[in-house]
Amino acid sequence: MLLNETCRFKLSPNGEQKRVLNELFSSYENIVRECLNKAIVMNVTSRKRLHEAIYGWLRTKYPTYPSHYIYTAITQALGIFKSYRRLSRKRSIKLPDIAKLDVILLDDTHLFWFNWGNIKLATHKGHIIIPFKVHEHSKKFMGWHVKGSRLLRRNGGYFLHVTFRKAVEEKRAEGVLGIDVNEKSIDLAIIKPNKVKFIKIDISEAKYIRDRYFRKRRAIQSKTSGKTKTRLLAKYSGREQRRINNILHRTSKIIANIVAEENVKPTIENLKYIRERMKYGRKMDRRLHSMPFRKVQSYITYKAIEQGLKPEFVKAKNTSRICPTCGEVNKPNGHVFRCKKCGFQANRHLVAAWNIAMKLPMWGASPLPPKAAHEAFKAEAERIVIKS
Numbered sequence: 206m207l208l209n210e211t212c213r214f215k216l217s218p219n220g221e222q223k224r225v226l227n228e229l230f231s232s233y234e235n236i237v238r239e240c241l242n243k244a245i246v247m248n249v250t251s252r253k254r255l256h257e258a259i260y261g262w263l264r265t266k267y268p269t270y271p272s273h274y275i276y277t278a279i280t281q282a283l284g285i286f287k288s289y290r291r292l293s294r295k296r297s298i299k300l301p302d303i304a305k306l307d308v309i310l311l312d313d314t315h316l317f318w319f320n321w322g323n324i325k326l327a328t329h330k331g332h333i334i335i336p337f338k339v340h341e342h343s344k345k346f347m348g349w350h351v352k353g354s355r356l357l358r359r360n361g362g363y364f365l366h367v368t369f370r371k372a373v374e375e376k377r378a379e380g381v382l383g384i385d386v387n388e389k390s391i392d393l394a395i396i397k398p399n400k401v402k403f404i405k406i407d408i409s410e411a412k413y414i415r416d417r418y419f420r421k422r423r424a425i426q427s428k429t430s431g432k433t434k435t436r437l438l439a440k441y442s443g444r445e446q447r448r449i450n451n452i453l454h455r456t457s458k459i460i461a462n463i464v465a466e467e468n469v470k471p472t473i474e475n476l477k478y479i480r481e482r483m484k485y486g487r488k489m490d491r492r493l494h495s496m497p498f499r500k501v502q503s504y505i506t507y508k509a510i511e512q513g514l515k516p517e518f519v520k521a522k523n524t525s526r527i528c529p530t531c532g533e534v535n536k537p538n539g540h541v542f543r544c545k546k547c548g549f550q551a552n553r554h555l556v557a558a559w560n561i562a563m564k565l566p567m568w569g570a571s572p573l574p575p576k577a578a579h580e581a582f583k584a585e586a587e588r589i590v591i592k593s
C-alpha cells in the first residue's frame with residue numbers, strides 16, 4: 206500500500222535568488238500560456254501531439270531554461286484545457302486564459318533535488334540552492350520518498366509543496382471494525398473472534414454548527430449585498446469549515462487509535478450507496494451534502510493505511526434494516542431497531558455498524574452464533590462525545 210502526503214515548506218531565498226525565481230516564474234507563465242493557446246488552437250488533449258507541435262519551438266525560444274520546464278508546462282496547460290473541456294460540455298464558459306501564474310510544477314528527477322534544509326533547483330542561471338527551515342511536523346517525512354513538488358509564490362513569499370510517498374506493509378487484522386457514519390454520530394462495532402464492543406461517537410456538535418451557520422448564511426444573503434455579502438459569506442464559511450474539520454479530525458483520530466489498538470480492519474459503507482439510499486429531494490439533499498461522509502472516509506482511510514490496515518468499502522444495502530440475529534428485513538422506525546419477527550431490539554445505528562462489519566467476506570461466515578450477537582448487543586455501548 207502506498208501512502209502519499211503533501212507538506213509545505215517556506216523557502217528563504219536571498220535577494221539574488223529572488224530575482225532568479227521571479228524571472229523563472231514569468232518565463233514559465235509564458236511557456237504555459239503558449240502551450241495552452243496551442244492546445245486550444247489545435248483542440249488537443251494528447252500530450253504527445255502537443256509536445257510534437259510546440260516543444261522544438263519553445264526550446265529555441267527559451268534556450269537557457271532546463272528543458273523539463275517545458276514538459277511540466279505542457280502537463281499544466283493540458284490540465285487547464287482538459288478541465289475547460291469538461292466544464293464546457295455542461296455550460297458555456299469563457300476560453301481559459303492565464304492572467305498570472307504563481308505555481309510551477311517541478312518533476313522529481315530533473316528540476317529539483319530535495320534535502321532536509323535546502324533544495325537545489327535547476328534554473329536558467331544554473332543550479333541554485335535555496336535554504337528553508339525544517340519545522341517539527343515535517344520531520345515525520347524523513348525517510349519517505351520525494352515524489353513531485355510545486356513551487357509557489359504567494360504574498361511575496363516562496364513556498365515548496367512536496368509530495369512524499371511511503372510504502373506501508375499490510376498487516377493481518379484480528380477482526381473488523383464496522384463504521385456507520387451519520388449526521389449526529391459515528392457508530393462503531395468492533396468484532397473479533399473473542400470480543401464484541403460497540404462505541405458511539407457523538408458528533409452532534411458538528412450538526413449544530415452546520416445548522417447555525419446555515420441560518421447565518423441565509424440571513425446574510427437576504428440582508429446584505431455586493432462586496433459586504435461576499436466578504437461576510439467567505440468569513441463565515443471559512444469559520445464553519447475550520448470548526449467542522451476540527452471535530453472530524455479529532456473523531457478520525459479516535460477511530461484510528463481504535464484501529465491500531467484492536468488491530469481491526471475498518472469497513473465502511475461505499476459512498477455511492479449512501480447517496481442512493483438517501484435520494485429524497487432538496488431538503489434531504491442539503492442534509493446529505495452537509496454530512497461528513499467523504500471527509501470522514503478520507504481521514505479514516507489515510508490514518509488506517511498508516512497503521513497497515515486498509516479500509517474495505519462495502520455495498521451496504523439495508524444495513525439499518527437487517528436483523529442481526531434472524532436476518533429479517535425490517536422497516537426502519539426511529540432510533541430503536543425492533544425486529545418484528547424475533548423481537549430483537551437495539552440502537553439502529555449500532556445495528557447498522559454491525560451489519561456493515563458483517564458485509565466483509567472474511568466475517569460473512571460469522572464465528573458468532575445468533576445468541577452471541579444477542580449477548581453482544583446487551584452490553585452497553587461506550588459513548589464518546591466530541592465538543593468543539
Ligand SMILES: [Zn+2]
Nearest residue numbers: 528531544547
Ligand atoms: Zn430478528
